[in-house]
Amino acid sequence: MRVIVVGGGGREHAIIKKLKENKSIEEIFALPGNGGMAKDATCVNIGAKDLDGIVKFAKENAIDYAVVAPDDPLVLGCVDALNDAGIPCFGPTKAAAIIEGSKVFSKNLMKKYGIPTAEYEVFSKAEDALKYLADAPIPTVIKADGLALGKGVVIALTREEAFDAVKSIMEDKKFGDSGNNIVIEEFLEGPEVSVLAFTDGNVVKPMVSSMDHKRALDFDKGLNTGGMGTIAPNPYYTEDIADECMKTIFLPTIEAMKKEDREFKGCLYFGLMLTKNGPKVIEYNCRFGDPETQVVLPLLESDLFEIMQSVTNGTLDKCEVKFADKSACCVIMASKGYPEKYENGFEIVIPEEISDSVYVAGAKLGDGKLLSAGGRVLGVTAIAPSLKDAIDGAYKKVSLIKFDNAFYRKDIGQKALKATEDK
Ligand code: AMP
Numbered sequence: 001m002r003v004i005v006v007g008g009g010g011r012e013h014a015i016i017k018k019l020k021e022n023k024s025i026e027e028i029f030a031l032p033g034n035g036g037m038a039k040d041a042t043c044v045n046i047g048a049k050d051l052d053g054i055v056k057f058a059k060e061n062a063i064d065y066a067v068v069a070p071d072d073p074l075v076l077g078c079v080d081a082l083n084d085a086g087i088p089c090f091g092p093t094k095a096a097a098i099i100e101g102s103k104v105f106s107k108n109l110m111k112k113y114g115i116p117t118a119e120y121e122v123f124s125k126a127e128d129a130l131k132y133l134a135d136a137p138i139p140t141v142i143k144a145d146g147l148a149l150g151k152g153v154v155i156a157l158t159r160e161e162a163f164d165a166v167k168s169i170m171e172d173k174k175f176g177d178s179g180n181n182i183v184i185e186e187f188l189e190g191p192e193v194s195v196l197a198f199t200d201g202n203v204v205k206p207m208v209s210s211m212d213h214k215r216a217l218d219f220d221k222g223l224n225t226g227g228m229g230t231i232a233p234n235p236y237y238t239e240d241i242a243d244e245c246m247k248t249i250f251l252p253t254i255e256a257m258k259k260e261d262r263e264f265k266g267c268l269y270f271g272l273m274l275t276k277n278g279p280k281v282i283e284y285n286c287r288f289g290d291p292e293t294q295v296v297l298p299l300l301e302s303d304l305f306e307i308m309q310s311v312t313n314g315t316l317d318k319c320e321v322k323f324a325d326k327s328a329c330c331v332i333m334a335s336k337g338y339p340e341k342y343e344n345g346f347e348i349v350i351p352e353e354i355s356d357s358v359y360v361a362g363a364k365l366g367d368g369k370l371l372s373a374g375g376r377v378l379g380v381t382a383i384a385p386s387l388k389d390a391i392d393g394a395y396k397k398v399s400l401i402k403f404d405n406a407f408y409r410k411d412i413g414q415k416a417l418k419a420t421e422d423k
C-alpha cells in the first residue's frame with residue numbers, strides 16, 4: 001500500500017511512525033512533511049492547503065490511502081476532493097469538518113441536541129456584542145467563529161479586555177473573515193481533558209485521555225501556544241467520568257452529526273472541562289490534536305492503519321482499539337521567543353538511540369544538517385509504567401538533544417502528577 005499523510009508537524013510525524021508498524025504499507029509520502037521526518041517518510045513539497053496539488057500527486061503516484069491530519073485542508077474539503085478521485089481517506093468530509101471550522105455551528109449543534117457546553121450568544125455585529133458585554137458576567141470568553149490558528153479565543157478577565165477583543169476580532173479583523181461572527185460564552189472552571197476518539201459515524205472508540213499544556217511558560221503563565229507538552233492518561237478523567245462523557249457527549253455528538261446529514265468519520269477531538277456541574281465541551285476539533293497525538297499514539301497497542309481503514313469502511317465495531325496500561329509524557333522543544341518572534345536555522349542533533357520517540361514539527365535539512373525552522377521545533381516522548389517515570393524519561397531525552405536555541409517548559413506533567421498523588 002502507498003499512503004499519503006497530509007500535513008507537516010509533530011502530529012503527522014507521530015502518525016507516520018505508527019503507520020510504519022503496519023507491514024502492508026510500502027511507502028509513506030508526507031505532504032509537505034518536514035526535514036526532520038525525512039527518515040520516516042518521503043517528503044513532497046506540496047502544501048497541506050493545496051488541494052489540487054494533493055489530488056494530482058495522489059493520482060500520479062498510485063496512492064491507495066490518504067490520511068488528512070490538519071484542520072485547514074479538512075475544513076477546505078481535502079477528503080471530498082480525494083474521494084472524488086477515488087482515493088479512500090481517513091478524515092471527515094467538509095460537511096462534517098464544520099464541527100471545528102465554525103464555532104457558531106458547533107455551539108448551535110450542542111444546544112439543539114442538549115450536549116453540555118458553556119452558555120453562549122452569537123453576534124454578527126460588533127455594536128450588538130459591545131452592548132451585550134456592557135453588563136455581561138466577567139470573566140467572559142470571546143471566540144472567533146472560524147479557524148484562527150488556535151488563537152481565536154480570548155479569556156477576558158475584565159470588561160475592558162472583552163471590549164478590546166470584540167473590536168480587534170470584528171472591527172480590525174485580526175483573524176480575517178474568521179471573525180465575521182463571534183461567540184461570547186460563559187467562563188467555565190475545572191480541569192481540562194482532551195479525548196481523541198475514532199469514529200466511523202456509528203461507533204465511537206475513545207483513545208486514552210490526555211492533558212495539554214497550552215501556555216508558553218511554567219505554571220501556566222505566558223501566552224497561549226499550539227501546545228508545549230502533554231501527558232496521558234489524564235488523571236482527572238476517571239472511569240465514571242469517561243462513562244458519563246460517552247453517554248452525554250460522545251454518542252450524542254455522533255448521532256447529532258448523522259441527523260444533520262454530516263456523518264463524521266475520522267478522529268473527533270473532544271476538548272472537555274470537568275466543571276462542578278459535570279463535564280462540558282469546550283471545543284471540538286475535527287482531527288488528531290497536536291501535541292496530544294504524540295502521547296496517545298505511542299500508547300496505542302493496536303494497528304493504527306487497520307483502525308483507520310475500519311473507520312473509512314464503517315467497520316470500527318469489529319476493530320480492536322487497545323492502549324497500553326502505561327503513562328506517556330511529551331515535552332515540546334520550541335525556539336526561544338515562541339509564540340512571538342524567534343530565529344530559525346539553529347542546528348539540531350538528535351542521538352540515534354532516542355530518535356524513535358522524537359517527533360519533529362519545524363525543521364529542514366540544509367548542508368546535511370537538521371536546522372530549526374519553526375516555533376515548535378520538536379516533541380520528545382517517553383513511556384513508563386508510572387507518570388512520574390514518564391516525565392523523568394521525557395526530560396532525560398530532552399537533555400540529550402543538542403539544539404542551542406531551544407526553549408521548553410520544565411513543568412510538563414507536574415499538575416497531573418499532583419492530581420495523581422492527591423487521589
Ligand atoms: P480553544 O482554542 O477553543 O481550545 O480554547 C483555548 C483555551 O481557552 C481552552 O483550552 C480553555 O483553556 C480556554 N477556554 C475556552 N473556552 C472556555 C470557557 N468557556 N471557559 C473557560 N475557559 C475556556
Ligand code: GLY
Binds near residue numbers: 150212227285289292
Ligand atoms: N492541542 C490542541 C489542538 O490540537 O488544537
